[in-house]
Amino acid sequence: MKRKLTYAEAINEALHQLMQKDKNVIVIGQGVTSPWYVGATTVGLLDKFGEKRIIDTPVSESAITGVAGGCSLTGARPILVHPRMDFMYYAFDQIINHMAGWHFMFGGKVNMPVVFWAIINRGGEQAAQHSQALQGLFMHIPGLKLVMPSTAYDAKGLLVSAVEDNSPVMYIDDRWLYSQKEHVPEDLYRVSIGKSQIRRKGKDLTIIASSYMTLKALEACEVLENEGIEAEVIDLRSIKPLDTETLCKSVKKTGRLVIADGGWRTCGLAAEISAQISEKVFNYLKKPIVRVTLPDAPAPASSALERAYYPTEKNIIKAAKSLCNKNSVRRKK
């Protein structure tokens, strides 16, 4: 039987193997020596690699981000943990003004190969400053690569690719994915940055999803299938560079598109994809594009409000159905 790991275990294994393979890899950030802080993903690292390479830090997001960048200039490959994306606003200057632009500003002669491991940690009535998903904001920034694995397999493979990349890469995961379990190979393998993955084939409609919303899209497909709607699900995996080729090919086939993302709506990831699809394959669209996103509101505390705030498979089903009327799809009996 093939070995199965959870998403969190897959990250943990990738970290162990990367650090074993290359002594230049270090892990730095808040809580890296505290197992509960980063969801057990850093278990065992301190014992194995010591506090010189597993560096727990003060809450100085701004300077520590710069420290990771400066350290990368000496040949190190830092994996910088931001255990909650919300606190990363402090680090914007270092990420955007410095690291993302460094390669370009200095004529391509200096690189900062830092991985910003940014964790979305939401739900549980954590409210506005403990819940954010900022892929849309970071997608806007030139010079940053951006990945969002949705499976345990990708969690490991994309982390390996991110660490080996010479550009700064933002690796965004979601604590809601940490218990996902599937087969994860034991060897150190890579998942290419810049390639999306078709998770389910379909001909009536395309659902482009990011991260956790991919799971919801697949759940939605089960229901839609019973109603005779065959949806194709594309897991973005790489947010930047965006695999527009795979996205466009699917939309050209189905003519209908739902984009599901767990970030804010305005100027978000879904908005950008919508714009690119409209620019590139507008003539193939049979219906307007529908976005399933967070509303333009800060995250609430109350569970009652949370239920309305976070989109689920129900929102995707509703969006899909609105695009597929009776005449346009074949009904299953």
Added chain:
Amino acid sequence: MSIIESCSKPINKDSIKGISPKQLVSMYEMMLKIRLVEDYIGRMVARREVKTPCHLYLGQEAVAVGVCAHLKKDDFVFSTHRSHGHYLAKGGDLKSLMAEIFGKATGCCRGRGGSMHIAQPSLGLPGSSAIVGGTIPLAVGAGLGISLKSRPNVAVAFFGDGATNEGIFYESLNFARLKNLPVIFICENNFYSTHMHISKIQAVSQLYKIGELFDIPSFQVNGYNIIEVYTLAKKTIETAKKGKGPVFVEAFTYRWRGHVGPNWDLDTNIRAKEEVYWWVKNCTIKRLERLLLGEKILNSKKRKDIFRKLHAEIRQAIKFAKESPYPDKKELKDVYA
């Protein structure tokens, strides 16, 4: 006598004991090089031949030269928007600098960086930032990298007095001390943060005391006296290289021109004419020159030769820059490594 008062006094001839004549002349030459380069650039900015915003290092030469005299190629220097002096003192190539300032393809950053973003990674110049305080944590990070590999190096962060108003500065001091990293913080206190006198924006009147708060060995030095900078830097860099952790230096100096560009800021209410004249009269380079001539380490013929050589070198660099091609628009696509 306060440090500032001492800026008007001749350099004590006893203070150069133990420094070789060759080293003294070499530092004199480098200060002069920076002075002349900045002067040429200033005039080209005034004539609008140069468009990129240039923050001239005129007046502050002793700080960069006195510190960088002790650095090796694989020591790091992180600089600011006022970066030309640090770049040249660390050995940066003049032609590439000039071409960069002209926005040419042959520039050290292929015309993408301009005056504020210059680098020569092979010489330990991994970049300068125009965001005040922005490179301070990068220097701390380089210090971390050095310490991880137990290399016998240091990382130097040059920054102005204005950077002591940035939060990231404090975070960086804390982390450098916490991990005992080989970082030299050089705060060039030229008394002005753009148009504001330091006393109007910083509650702490003696900036080196901020370093002390973080338990970092901290010093105040006359940054208008190359010998004092050189002597203190030697000691502090040696300490840091021995793994004894960071050092903080507040170097008093004076920026002759305005915050940006070649103007003297005399037509504004920013600073009094008398103040500027006082610092120019007590010129940091002139005082070294007087000492070297007096001690017969330099004579007027050699002095003339140095001037002639530097002028020729600078004119050649300007010619090179002007004749170089502009970068191709395909450069805009090179955002990833």
